[in-house]
Amino acid sequence: MAPRASVVASISLAAFLLSLLGATQLRSQPVPPSNRFARDQVLRQSVLDLEAQRQRLSAGVRQLQAQVQRLEDDSARRSSAAQAAKIDLDRGRMQVGLSALHGPGITVTIHDGANPNDPNDRSLGWIVHYQDLQDLVNLLWAHGAEAVTVNDQRVTPTTSFFYAGVNILVNTASRLTGPYQVSAIGDPPQLEAGLNDANQLAELKSRSRIYGLDLSWKRVNRVSMRPYDASFLLKYAQPVS
Amino acid sequence: MLSRSVDRTARAQRIFAVSLIALVLGFLMVVQIRSQARVDESLANQDNTSIALLINDLNRGNSDLLQQTVTLGQRQEALRQALASGGSDTAALNHEVTVLGVVSGTVPVHGPGLEIRIQGSVQDFELQDALNDLRNAGAEAFSLNGYRLIASTPIALKDGALTVDDHRISSPYVLRVIGDPERLQTAADISASSLQTRVQVSIDRKTDLAITEVLTPRPLIYAQLGS
Numbered sequence: 001m002a003p004r005a006s007v008v009a010s011i012s013l014a015a016f017l018l019s020l021l022g023a024t025q026l027r028s029q030p031v032p033p034s035n036r037f038a039r040d041q042v043l044r045q046s047v048l049d050l051e052a053q054r055q056r057l058s059a060g061v062r063q064l065q066a067q068v069q070r071l072e073d074d075s076a077r078r079s080s081a082a083q084a085a086k087i088d089l090d091r092g093r094m095q096v097g098l099s100a101l102h103g104p105g106i107t108v109t110i111h112d113g114a115n116p117n118d119p120n121d122r123s124l125g126w127i128v129h130y131q132d133l134q135d136l137v138n139l140l141w142a143h144g145a146e147a148v149t150v151n152d153q154r155v156t157p158t159t160s161f162f163y164a165g166v167n168i169l170v171n172t173a174s175r176l177t178g179p180y181q182v183s184a185i186g187d188p189p190q191l192e193a194g195l196n197d198a199n200q201l202a203e204l205k206s207r208s209r210i211y212g213l214d215l216s217w218k219r220v221n222r223v224s225m226r227p228y229d230a231s232f233l234l235k236y237a238q239p240v241s
Numbered sequence: 242m243l244s245r246s247v248d249r250t251a252r253a254q255r256i257f258a259v260s261l262i263a264l265v266l267g268f269l270m271v272v273q274i275r276s277q278a279r280v281d282e283s284l285a286n287q288d289n290t291s292i293a294l295l296i297n298d299l300n301r302g303n304s305d306l307l308q309q310t311v312t313l314g315q316r317q318e319a320l321r322q323a324l325a326s327g328g329s330d331t332a333a334l335n336h337e338v339t340v341l342g343v344v345s346g347t348v349p350v351h352g353p354g355l356e357i358r359i360q361g362s363v364q365d366f367e368l369q370d371a372l373n374d375l376r377n378a379g380a381e382a383f384s385l386n387g388y389r390l391i392a393s394t395p396i397a398l399k400d401g402a403l404t405v406d407d408h409r410i411s412s413p414y415v416l417r418v419i420g421d422p423e424r425l426q427t428a429a430d431i432s433a434s435s436l437q438t439r440v441q442v443s444i445d446r447k448t449d450l451a452i453t454e455v456l457t458p459r460p461l462i463y464a465q466l467g468s
Contacts, residue, residue, distance in 0.1 A: 018262060082334060135366070165287035237343050
């Protein structure tokens, strides 16, 4: 009898836990819209849905780009004028970040530090802000970087950094989360000299020491970069003819 | 003999049932923890206003991607038709070269936008922030005191003077921007409001302004094609 009782007890306990979890799961599903919690959830779900849509659209753009490039290659074989245009096109793509690149360079890492929970410290210095990444990227450009990525997102001629609440946004609404990795292709000693310069990023370096942001960098023999995951549309700027 | 066999079958069934429940239990727990973690790590700490701004940005970004899909589809079709008729659409290739030239600042452009005039002393990071905010508002081309700018153009403070790509510039700083004047104005107003406590800033909307300055492309010495 004893073994059977223990089995029944196990099954009952398991069933109880199951129903408990089932209930928790159900409660986290959308509830009537009068509920504030439900509204918050719906708002957050919209972000996840739009991000999934963004990924689908971006994958579609990449696929179309590959198809267009194959057709361009075919066109280039038809005439010398088309071939010349194709060479210019490939060069242009490299310049704006639409080509995969690799080369020597540097990788910089940084992450949010610890909140000191000090009522006198309202600086938010322990958080990596979008301006910090912007300053890092600008410094690397100024020291000869030929191409730059932030957490694998290619920095293009039109890239901007921004924020939404606690998230850093780059390339229109791509949310970045820490730890952050900024990579650059270029002359490693020159890039490193820029980062080592005590006059550069002085405030960020000091915050890194105080709050433990672990700002660090290392030279890399080969940095690999994927191309920008979208293309460029001009809506207002027209070439002067 | 028979009763022992029935007993064994019953025990096997019980073990099977418990295992099944444990399996489902484990699965549910994982789902629960994962969905919780996803919300926690990314969005839970955000206030609703930030989320609404993010949704706005995402909508704009997705609508841009959709437009890019349409444009690329049209290019694909044009190239395919030219190939099918035995030729090649060189004009389409050259058009794309021009578009990339505008993006990389090597082609003169014109279009609607703003002319922002700053009289007084400003820091390099103040200009960098203003440019970043304008880019975030969809700016497509810039010039500052006669120099074309893209995101990689260094703006620095050297020996007390502002430099654009190592060229010294001085006040008044005249920033010309092409893009949607409405959106650019909002971004420029925010930058101006922080600058105006110290310096004089004027913002003029232009229905058509020309940016004729061009950049020389940065040579790629270390970067090689392919990942």
